Amino acid sequence: MEAIVKRIILEVKNGDEQAFAELVELYKDKVYQVAYRMVGNAHEAQDVAQEAFLRAYTNLDSFDSNRKFSTWIFRIATNVAIDRLRKKKPDFHLQDQVKGSENLTYESQLAADQALPEDQIVTMEMQEWVQDEINQLPVKYRTAIILKYIEDLSLKEISDILDLPISTVKTRIHRGREALRKRMRHL
Amino acid sequence: MKCEKSYEHLIHKYLDGDTSSEERKRLEAHLNECPHCLGHVRELKKAIAFVQSASHIEAPANFTNQVMANLPQKKSTSKTKSKWKR
Numbered sequence: 200m201e202a203i204v205k206r207i208i209l210e211v212k213n214g215d216e217q218a219f220a221e222l223v224e225l226y227k228d229k230v231y232q233v234a235y236r237m238v239g240n241a242h243e244a245q246d247v248a249q250e251a252f253l254r255a256y257t258n259l260d261s262f263d264s265n266r267k268f269s270t271w272i273f274r275i276a277t278n279v280a281i282d283r284l285r286k287k288k289p290d291f292h293l294q295d296q297v298k299g300s301e302n303l304t305y306e307s308q309l310a311a312d313q314a315l316p317e318d319q320i321v322t323m324e325m326q327e328w329v330q331d332e333i334n335q336l337p338v339k340y341r342t343a344i345i346l347k348y349i350e351d352l353s354l355k356e357i358s359d360i361l362d363l364p365i366s367t368v369k370t371r372i373h374r375g376r377e378a379l380r381k382r383m384r385h386l
Numbered sequence: 387m388k389c390e391k392s393y394e395h396l397i398h399k400y401l402d403g404d405t406s407s408e409e410r411k412r413l414e415a416h417l418n419e420c421p422h423c424l425g426h427v428r429e430l431k432k433a434i435a436f437v438q439s440a441s442h443i444e445a446p447a448n449f450t451n452q453v454m455a456n457l458p459q460k461k462s463t464s465k466t467k468s469k470w471k472r
Contacts, residue, residue, distance in 0.1 A: 216457060223450045231445035245446060252453045329440045348437045354402070373398040379433040386432075 200225075204268045211259055223252055226269065229350065230276045236345045237280035239334040247283055251276035266359075273350075273360045277342055284338055332382055340375030347372050389416070393423050401430060 204225070210218035230251055235244035254275050255262075262271055333341060346357045354372075358365045396413050399405050405413065417424045 217454075219457065220450050220454050223453050227445040227449050227453075228442075231449065232443050235443050236440070241446075245449070245452075248445060248449070249453055249456065253456060253458070256457055325439070326441060329436055333437065333440070344437060348434060349440055349442075369398075369402060372402070376398070376401070376430055376433060377394075379437065380426075380429045383433045383436055384429040386436075 201267065205264050208259065208262065208264055208268070211256070219256055222255075222268075226272055227252075229269065230272055233273060233276050233345060233350060234280055236330070236333055236349055237277065237338075237341065238283060239330055243283065247280045248276065250279045254279065267356075270356060270359045273346070273352075274362070277346075277360060281338055281342070332379060335382065336375055336378055340371050340378060343368055343371035344375040344379070389420060389423060393420075394426070397423065397427055397430065400427075401434075 204222070207218050207222050207225075211222070227248065231244060231248040234247035234251070235241065238244055238247055251272060255272055258275075262268070333345065336344060342361065343357060346352045346360060347354075352360070354365050354368055358368045361368060363371075393413070393416060396405065396409060400410065400413055417427060
């Protein structure tokens, strides 16, 4: 795999633009998957994954081919996704008062989402529910949990992707696991 | 409930596969007599299993073509490099 990737990257660097399509084919599902799990919907996932490949193409000269391409493209993809999520932050707070109301907050208007009623869970698509729970995690923990449990990467690889010491990656995974446990334990 | 905090670290170490055989024995012995910690481990394992059950998704069919259609201008010589490189 790495030998093929090295060959393709060399071809692209030598000016064969079309060779890049081979690289996209090899990594598109992994990159799209990370993007999808990070942002939580297909439309934005496509944007994020596409942007990640375009950035990789533009910066290919700075890629050290002694390293794993997957680590590099995952790093780009998670960064693009995190940027996107930062920009998307809601511009209102749930604790804000609803306009023209007294003592009514947006929060009080929402159905309790801490523990959904059982029948609702049963009807809800399981997949949708898992994704929803992942999206409830703070971004730091979400990224680590996705790379660990959905992409099935080693702590060393995750530490390379996120450019964080392994001990920090572990802490994020521990906290992510605890947050998920608290939300999922009643099922 | 009292011991949960002190064992929490060991539980996560165990889930990371980082425990020594001695630590694992200590944890196992504790889990045999502490329903709280045992419950904690089970809940964590359940949460992990839920996340792992998330099915693998594939990129849309037209994905590669879309990326290729959006590639920036091809560099011709190294002189023009700085123009398109951001």
